Amino acid sequence: MTASVETTPRAGVEIRLENLQRRYGAVTALNDLSLTLAAGELVALLGPSGCGKTTALRLLAGLEEADGGRVVIGGQDVTGLPANKRDVGMVFQSYSLFPHMVAWENVAFGLQMRKVGPADRKKRAIEMLDLVGLAGFADRYAVQLSGGQQQRVALARALAIRPKVLLLDEPLSALDAKVRSRLRDEIRRVQLEVGITTLFVTHDQEEALAIADRVGVMNAGHIEQLGPPTLVYTRPATPFVAEFVGLTNRLPGTVKRGVVEVRGTELPLVQADAADGPAIALVRPEAVSIASDGDLAAGPLVGTVIAVAFLGATSRVTVDLGDITVLAQMPTSAAAASPAGTRVRLTLRTDPVLIAREETAAVEH
Amino acid sequence: MMGGRRLSLDWIGAVPFLGYVALFLFLPTAIIVAGAFASEGGPTLVNFANLSRPYIVSAVINSVILSAVTAVGGAVLGAILTYAIATGNPRGTFRRMVTSACGVLAQFGGVILAFAFIAAIGPASAVYVYFSQHHLDYYASGVWLYDLRGLELVYLYFQIPLMVLIFLPAVDGIKPQWREATESLGGGTWTYWRYVAGPLLAPAFLGSTLLLFANSLSAYATAAALINQGGPILPLQISNAITSEVGLHEPGFAKAQAVVLIVIVAIVSVLYAVLQRRTARWLQ
Ligand SMILES: Nc1ncnc2c1ncn2[C@@H]1O[C@H](COP(=O)(O)OP(=O)(O)O)[C@@H](O)[C@H]1O
Ligand SMILES: [Mg+2]
Numbered sequence: 001m002t003a004s005v006e007t008t009p010r011a012g013v014e015i016r017l018e019n020l021q022r023r024y025g026a027v028t029a030l031n032d033l034s035l036t037l038a039a040g041e042l043v044a045l046l047g048p049s050g051c052g053k054t055t056a057l058r059l060l061a062g063l064e065e066a067d068g069g070r071v072v073i074g075g076q077d078v079t080g081l082p083a084n085k086r087d088v089g090m091v092f093q094s095y096s097l098f099p100h101m102v103a104w105e106n107v108a109f110g111l112q113m114r115k116v117g118p119a120d121r122k123k124r125a126i127e128m129l130d131l132v133g134l135a136g137f138a139d140r141y142a143v144q145l146s147g148g149q150q151q152r153v154a155l156a157r158a159l160a161i162r163p164k165v166l167l168l169d170e171p172l173s174a175l176d177a178k179v180r181s182r183l184r185d186e187i188r189r190v191q192l193e194v195g196i197t198t199l200f201v202t203h204d205q206e207e208a209l210a211i212a213d214r215v216g217v218m219n220a221g222h223i224e225q226l227g228p229p230t231l232v233y234t235r236p237a238t239p240f241v242a243e244f245v246g247l248t249n250r251l252p253g254t255v256k257r258g259v260v261e262v263r264g265t266e267l268p269l270v271q272a273d274a275a276d277g278p279a280i281a282l283v284r285p286e287a288v289s290i291a292s293d294g295d296l297a298a299g300p301l302v303g304t305v306i307a308v309a310f311l312g313a314t315s316r317v318t319v320d321l322g323d324i325t326v327l328a329q330m331p332t333s334a335a336a337a338s339p340a341g342t343r344v345r346l347t348l349r350t351d352p353v354l355i356a357r358e359e360t361a362a363v364e365h
Numbered sequence: 366m367m368g369g370r371r372l373s374l375d376w377i378g379a380v381p382f383l384g385y386v387a388l389f390l391f392l393p394t395a396i397i398v399a400g401a402f403a404s405e406g407g408p409t410l411v412n413f414a415n416l417s418r419p420y421i422v423s424a425v426i427n428s429v430i431l432s433a434v435t436a437v438g439g440a441v442l443g444a445i446l447t448y449a450i451a452t453g454n455p456r457g458t459f460r461r462m463v464t465s466a467c468g469v470l471a472q473f474g475g476v477i478l479a480f481a482f483i484a485a486i487g488p489a490s491a492v493y494v495y496f497s498q499h500h501l502d503y504y505a506s507g508v509w510l511y512d513l514r515g516l517e518l519v520y521l522y523f524q525i526p527l528m529v530l531i532f533l534p535a536v537d538g539i540k541p542q543w544r545e546a547t548e549s550l551g552g553g554t555w556t557y558w559r560y561v562a563g564p565l566l567a568p569a570f571l572g573s574t575l576l577l578f579a580n581s582l583s584a585y586a587t588a589a590a591l592i593n594q595g596g597p598i599l600p601l602q603i604s605n606a607i608t609s610e611v612g613l614h615e616p617g618f619a620k621a622q623a624v625v626l627i628v629i630v631a632i633v634s635v636l637y638a639v640l641q642r643r644t645a646r647w648l649q
Contacts, residue, residue: 063545083548090549096542099647100564109560110550141647161550 012040012197013074013164015060021068022055022221029055031221033069037165042191042198043226044208047218048244053201056218057167060199062086073164084113089158089166089196094174096154097142103129103153104138110161128156131190148179155187159194166191166198172207184211205245209233217241235270239356242282247316249283249326250356260355263300263321268352279355285316285329287349290338301346305338319346394627401620412621421602425625427513428582428599435520436578442521443528444570450529451536464533467526474523475586482510482519482591513597516588524577531576535569568644575637579630599626 015037022030029052037043045053058064060071062083070079078086097106107125108116116124129135132152142150151171158166171187172180188211191198202208208215209229216226217240225237236242243250253262255274260267262281296302303321315335317328328346338344401412415421450460486492488508496503509515539562547557585600596602599622606612606619 061545061549063548083545084551084553086549088549090546092542092546095540096546098543098546098561098565100644109547109552112560113551113556143647157546157550 012195014039014072015074015165015197015199016072017056017060017069018072019069020056020059020066020071022052022059022064023067028221030059030066033218033222035216035223035226037197037199040195040197041213042188042200042211044200044202044212044215045218045223046202046205046208046215046245049203051218052221053203053218054169055221057169057199057201060165061088061090061167087161087164089161089163091151091154091158091166091168091171093170094147094150095142097145097150097157099142102139102141103134103145106142106153107157107160110157114161124160125156128160129153131159131193132156132186146179147175148183151175151183152186155190159190159196163196166196168198168200170202171200172202173204180207181210187211209245215245217244219244236282236354239282239354242354243356247285247327247329249285249288251281251283251324251326253279253281253355255279255355260353262348265301265348265350267348267350270352270354274355279357282354282356283348285327287351287353288326288328289330289347289349290317290328290334291345291347292337293345296343296345299345301348303344303346305340305342305344307340308335308338319344321346397620397623397627401617401624403617409617412615412617413624415615415618416621416625420596421599421622424596424599424602427597429629431513431516431520431598432578432581434517435524435581436574438517439521439524439528439577439581440532440570440574443525443573444532446525447529447532447536450533451539463529467529470526471523471530473526474584476590478519478522479587479590482515482522486510511592515591516598519587519591520581520584524581527580528573528577532569532573535566535573539565568640572637572640575633575640579633582626582629582633 017033017035020030020033022028031052033052033056035043035045035056045056047053055064059066062071062078062081062085066079070077072078073086073088097103098109101109104122104125107128108121111121111124126135126138129138132155134149134152134156137145137149137153142153145153154171155168168187172183175183184207187200200208200211209232212229214226215229215232216223217232218224219240225232225241227235227237232241233246236245242248251262253260253267255269255276255278257276258269258272258274260269260274260279260281262283267281267283301321303319303326305317306320306325307318309316309318310332311329313332314329315332317330317335317338319326319328326346402408402410404411416425446463450463453459484490487510488504493504504510510518543561543565544557547561552560583600585604588598588601589604592601596605603619603622603626606615606622612619
């Protein structure tokens with residue numbers, strides 16, 4: 001680390017987590033987790049509470065020791081290094097600003113640790129606050145800032161030391177919805193501007209899909225699928241991913257010779273080797289539509305609209321089929337023809353679907 | 366509301382408190398101060414002039430030293446105990462046991478506390494007998510339990526628990542993120558205490574020490590029970606001045622001594638308020 005204050009971004013470095021293991025007593029928090037972040041890439045770790053996201057991030061930061069595996073930052077094995085030698089910037093969920101220092105002093109703190117002189121560190125702190133849009137708030141204490149502003153200062157503080165990697169652990173969870181999406185975009189803008197390799201931990205799938213270059217979906221201590229947001233959403237690799245990312249209809253059906261028959265419709269399978277027998281087909285609401293031919297003769301896909309949720313350009317229609325309710329998502333113009341109470345017939349798009357066996361528990365969002 | 370201003374009735378809630386303060390704080394203080402300046406022949410300063418008597422001067426000095434020693438000792442030892450509690454399991458038995466014990470012991474004083482020490486380590490106690498038989502006669506140079514050294518030890522018995530009670534909320538307010546943020550920014554344990562935890566806890570620590578000082582300064586019953594000859598500290602002198610033959614001839618003298626106590630407590634309160642104001646900027 002030099003004591004310079006120039007603002008040219010330096011290219012990010014590659015980060016590798018290799019076969020990380022971590023146990024707490026009987027709990028396996030990380031089970032052979034491997035993940036490589038390309039230089040300058042933003043990867044979101046997404047998963048339900050308790051799946052090990054924070055543990056992964058803390059192992060990378062050096063705040064926790066691994067039972068097994070390696071952490072490699074920019075080609076250097078840092079597995080044995082303590083946090084204060086690793087050059088990582090961290091943003092916590094909340095309340096992480098030092099309350100007795102004003103905003104610029106918080107941002108300058110890491111520079112002080114690096115023996116940057118007082119004038120230089122104040123100058124650089126103000127530059128960093130400017131980067132996150134808070135130049136006018138340099139002399140405020142944390143209690144005089146809103147939650148979103150505090151997180152911006154925390155981001156500026158983490159980046160001020162020009163770390164090799166930026167780690168964010170649910171940085172938006174404590175904020176209300178409106179601030180959350182604005183700050184999410186702001187974090188992404190700053191990350192791209194600085195070009196730093198970033199790991200962003202969240203349990204909110206919308207957030208992960210919106211911010212990341214790639215999303216790693218975690219379950220029980222390992223990564224189930226790693227890929228670009230669109231791929232994770234449209235081509236979930238496992239039933240867990242399908243159910244955790246986005247909304248999914250669980251429709252009972254029967255597997256027979258490589259297809260699954262669901263309420264009279266045969267759908268191709270993603271898992272080609274699935275054994276014959278009863279199964280649950282996981283069907284996205286986008287793959288369900290309302291037939292426009294007016295044929296309402298009794299059938300397995302005929303039912304009554306019980307709710308229409310307006311989402312903007314699209315709407316989500318809830319249809320009661322008697323034994324089950326199904327979500328269908330469609331352009332708002334198409335949904336307008338079927339207000340609540342209308343009798344409709346649904347059709348299923350014949351995209352390949354994933355199947356789950358009975359015992360796969362529904363995932364809480 | 367129909368036009369006009371609404372009368373704020375918020376102050377009504379404070380009336381019982383203000384009444385209480387007026388009746389039991391301001392009124393007695395006024396009586397004492399007025400009495401200190403009064404004599405049969407009209408206003409006088411003679412009671413204050415009498416404060417220069419050597420035994421009063423030494424009582425004031427002893428009182429301040431006793432309070433300072435037990436405040437600093439209680440604050441340091443209490444802070445160590447508080448740190449041990451705060452870093453342990455927040456719902457653990459150790460924490461619950463220590464905090465409830467402190468709640469009781471901080472109020473423990475007077476004759477019972479004095480007697481507890483006399484029974485436990487006094488010259489007739491089994492402990493003393495055992496030690497003196499094994500060549501550890503801790504009263505070899507006098508029974509210090511019955512003078513100022515003894516008071517210092519006995520006072521610590523309620524000062525330490527009081528420190529735990531008033532300092533624990535501040536220590537609990539320290540967030541683990543601050544430590545971790547310090548580390549990820551390149552700092553170690555020393556920098557954390559020097560720049561983060563130290564400055565954050567210092568005002569609460571000093572403020573608690575001042576409260577301990579005032580607590581010890583005004584303690585009377587424990588000293589009265591332990592010390593039955595002379596009056597090495599001011600509260601005992603005041604008691605003497607109220608009850609003794611001599612004292613009855615100069616009723617304003619006890620009040621003048623009480624004014625000294627009031628002035629010391631007032632100075633401590635001002636220091637305390639200054640500390641509070643410094644921290645108020647970053648607390649709420
Ligand atoms: N310090 C700890 N002591 C004991 N168990 C822990 C500790 N930290 C995490 N765990 C356990 O490890 C698992 C993963 O935790 P964590 O990484 O915090 O999950 P997430 O951040 O995805 O919610 C959880 O079951 C949690 O209870
Ligand atoms: Mg977590």
